[in-house]
Amino acid sequence: xxxxxxxxxxxxxxxxxxxxxxxxxxxxxxxxxxxxxxxxxxxxxxxxxxxxxxxxxxxxxxxxxxxxxxxxxxxxxxxxxxxxxxxxxxxxxxxxxxxxxxxxxxxxxxxxxxxxxxxxxxxxxxxxxxxxxxxxxxxxxxxxxxxxxxxxxxxxxxxxxxxxxxxxxxxxxxxxxxxxxxxxxxxxxxxxxxxxxxxxxxxxxxxxxxxxxxxxxxxxxxxxxxxxxxxxxxxxxxxxxxxxxxxxxxxxxxxxxxxxxxxxxxxxxxxxxxxxxxxxxxxxxxxxxxxxxxxxxxxxxxxxxxxxxxxxxxxxxxxxxxxxxxxxxxxxxxxxxxxxxxxxxxxxxxxxxxxxxxxxxxxxxxxxxxxxxxxxxxxxxxxxxxxxxxxxxxxxxxxxxxxxxxxx
Numbered sequence: 054x055x056x057x058x059x060x061x062x063x064x065x066x067x068x069x070x071x072x073x074x075x076x077x078x079x080x081x082x083x084x085x086x087x088x089x090x091x092x093x094x095x096x097x098x099x100x101x102x103x104x105x106x107x108x109x110x111x112x113x114x115x116x117x118x119x120x121x122x123x124x125x126x127x128x129x130x131x132x133x134x135x136x137x138x139x140x141x142x143x144x145x146x147x148x149x150x151x152x153x154x155x156x157x158x159x160x161x162x163x164x165x166x167x168x169x170x171x172x173x174x175x176x177x178x179x180x181x182x183x184x185x186x187x188x189x190x191x192x193x194x195x196x197x198x199x200x201x202x203x204x205x206x207x208x209x210x211x212x213x214x215x216x217x218x219x220x221x222x223x224x225x226x227x228x229x230x231x232x233x234x235x236x237x238x239x240x241x242x243x244x245x246x247x248x249x250x251x252x253x254x255x256x257x258x259x260x261x262x263x264x265x266x267x268x269x270x271x272x273x274x275x276x277x278x279x280x281x282x283x284x285x286x287x288x289x290x291x292x293x294x295x296x297x298x299x300x301x302x303x304x305x306x307x308x309x310x311x312x313x314x315x316x317x318x319x320x321x322x323x324x325x326x327x328x329x330x331x332x333x334x335x336x337x338x339x340x341x342x343x344x345x346x347x348x349x350x351x352x353x354x355x356x357x358x359x360x361x362x363x364x365x366x367x368x369x370x371x372x373x374x375x376x377x378x379x380x381x382x383x384x385x386x387x388x389x390x391x392x393x394x395x396x397x398x399x400x401x402x403x404x405x406x407x408x409x410x411x412x413x414x415x416x417x418x419x420x421x422x423x424x425x426x427x428x429x430x431x432x433x434x435x436x437x438x439x440x441x442x443x444x445x446x447x448x449x450x451x452x453x454x455x456x457x458x459x460x461x
Contacts, residue, residue: 060264061077062208063084065087065213068367070211070352070353072378073209073374079384080378082381088177089179100162101274102364115378124159127156131146131256131259132257134257139315140319143422146430154434179199190348194207210351215341218349219351222351226337230333232286233333234283234331234333235283236329236332237322239326239327248321257271261416262315265285266285268322273439282323282329284311298330334361340399340407352398353366355443362409
């Protein structure tokens with residue numbers, strides 16, 4: 054008797070979920086993706102990110118999209134400068150010509166690239182998951198906000214920090230890190246905000262000082278600089294200060310008090326800002342693990358939400374998606390494939406999450422910045438490239454393309 058084709062459903066059309074779907078389809082495996090957004094461009098996807106040679110780029114290679122990424126990537130965006138609150142340069146890294154250890158791409162660009170490379174009709178946009186209920190034997194019934202339901206043999210939670218799929222596996226929930234970031238965008242930066250353009254340069258500027266205060270500027274595509282103004286503070290800091298975040302003038306006044314004593318050359322990041330978005334940083338307990346549960350797994354932030362320091366989050370999400378898809382293509386059953394994937398993913402992400410969260414605490418410490426805490430970007434790039442070469446050697450066996458059987 055022919056084994057029935059398993060029903061595989063991805064919740065979340067972020068880059069990790071889309072890449073997983075793309076690799077599954079390359080192996081001839083059917084999959085559907087459901088996302089609450091109305092379209093891939095329905096909301097601001099955020100700033101820039103660097104794709105590491107040993108994780109994000111490996112995943113894009115598995116998806117057959119590495120050349121497409123490299124064609125739009127910003128290699129010069131790997132530049133990084135770190136200063137203290139007085140503007141004193143503590144460290145600076147300028148990538149050599151042709152350096153490809155971790156080139157940058159805007160999050161929106163990456164999502165659009167991947168959304169355009171899955172088969173038409175794969176993604177059901179405007180389809181917000183409400184809950185998932187086990188039916189036995191690994192099957193689950195998914196209920197969406199529009200009242201529709203579907204049954205699936207494997208639900209893959211790629212639905213981010215506040216995942217609706219995660220409760221099927223663990224009671225763990227994200228906790229506030231103690232750090233909030235005010236997100237600011239500067240457009241036409243070379244002509245409208247030349248001081249900011251000069252400070253940020255082609256890549257990133259990191260400035261931190263006493264009292265858990267920091268400013269992070271990042272060059273994006275199309276003449277945009279995104280800035281994150283960071284505060285170690287309570288979760289409800291704005292309300293406690295009687296501050297309406299929609300009142301930009303009041304926010305600027307508040308921030309100038311918070312950043313009193315900072316160099317005047319750094320204050321345009323505050324004084325020239327026209328609007329502010331609040332982003333409270335949360336993280337899951339790390340390292341996090343769970344017992345294998347038939348018919349469900351997680352990838353990306355749903356599995357290992359961590360601090361953004363080190364840039365591991367998106368890179369791991371992409372590699373998670375590629376490795377889960379490959380396991381589903383190579384193993385005979387869903388349960389075996391998921392268990393194989395989770396064993397590797399959890400072991401890899403746990404230590405990185407711990408390190409990223411510790412780096413956040415050091416960067417937003419009460420004391421003055423310690424130059425010894427500044428990452429060596431050149432050494433990191435060499436590590437990414439060595440690890441990428443080792444990864445390719447370990448995974449040289451071609452994957453099979455048949456769909457796995459349904460099991461537990």
